[in-house]
Amino acid sequence: MNTLLDVKDLKTSFYTYAGEVKAVDGVSFQLDAGEALAIVGESGCGKSVTALSIMGLVQDPGKIVNGQICLNGRDLTLASNKELCGVRGNEIGMIFQDPLTSLNPVLSIEQQMIESLMLHQKLSKRQAITRGIELLKMVGIPAAEDRFYQYPHQFSGGMRQRVMIAMAMACGPKILIADEPTTALDVTIQAQILELMKGVRKSLNTAIVLITHDLGVVAGLCQRVLVMYAGKIVERAPIEDLYYRPKHPYTWGLLGALPRLDAEDNQKRKLTPIWGKPPDLLAPPPGCRFAPRCQYAMKICEREVPPDFEITPQHQAACWLLDPRAPKVEHFPEGSAAL
């Protein structure tokens, strides 16, 4: 597989009056062409800031303070604003949780779409209209020829998200970053949007980065998962390993909060949310950032940041329990969620 995107030791901070908020603190990962990767973690752990860093969209008082973001070998942290604008128009598409904030309410879909098609794809107006309608059809909008001329408020939430995907795909990007794309939608529509993204990936070989707080939505789409906690990746694994052989207590917690598809006793089984709150990123704990919430925390966890322990070449977790000197702790059996 060829690496499309290579993020190395990315650190992004916000310089607030209260101090430096280390929102992303040493994140590294690779994305292959055509691969679907999930980034999962509770709200506030740095998922969106990671995505915005890749897109070159981190706003003041935020700043990328370290690392490289290589797209096809080119480091985007060194790119000019103009180059980044080209990357956003042509190479990476992004969709957000709430399409209304990224769609302009006073412009019709036609006006919003043909502008970018003419600018980035260098199409004539007539060609842009034809292409725009084609894209709406591709994402499953009925009566696309009429809908093309309507305004965002005339679309339901699910349909708006389809429009956003059509727009993100307009320039034929190699990567689609979807930040909580289904969080605002109800469950059936959620499933349809995920199916749509799966179809896009299959037919166009677009790599996908799916960002979500909900481990339950990643299984059908993604092959690999990064679990993020307080600005760091704490576990990374192929999806089966993460569901059936998770190694980090934080991942156990995320899985424990999931209802199981195969469990007859879901009614009786308690869904256990993770106790406590993520740390303040202004002054994170000195050792493992999850230690204050971890029921297995040892002395060392409070003092030293755990390194990545390798379970297999594809599966790593940053937890002192994986050190050979640590006591053996088995993942509680209920946590293994069904795929």
Ligand SMILES: Nc1ncnc2c1ncn2[C@@H]1O[C@H](COP(=O)(O)OP(=O)(O)O)[C@@H](O)[C@H]1O
């Ligand atoms: N503009 C900002 N100013 C200060 N802190 C910010 C700003 N934007 C994000 N942060 C902080 O960065 C951290 C990560 O945020 P974010 O990436 O949005 O989390 P997630 O997407 O995982 O919910 C949070 O702790 C948040 O408080």
Ligand SMILES: [Mg+2]
């Ligand atoms: Mg977010």
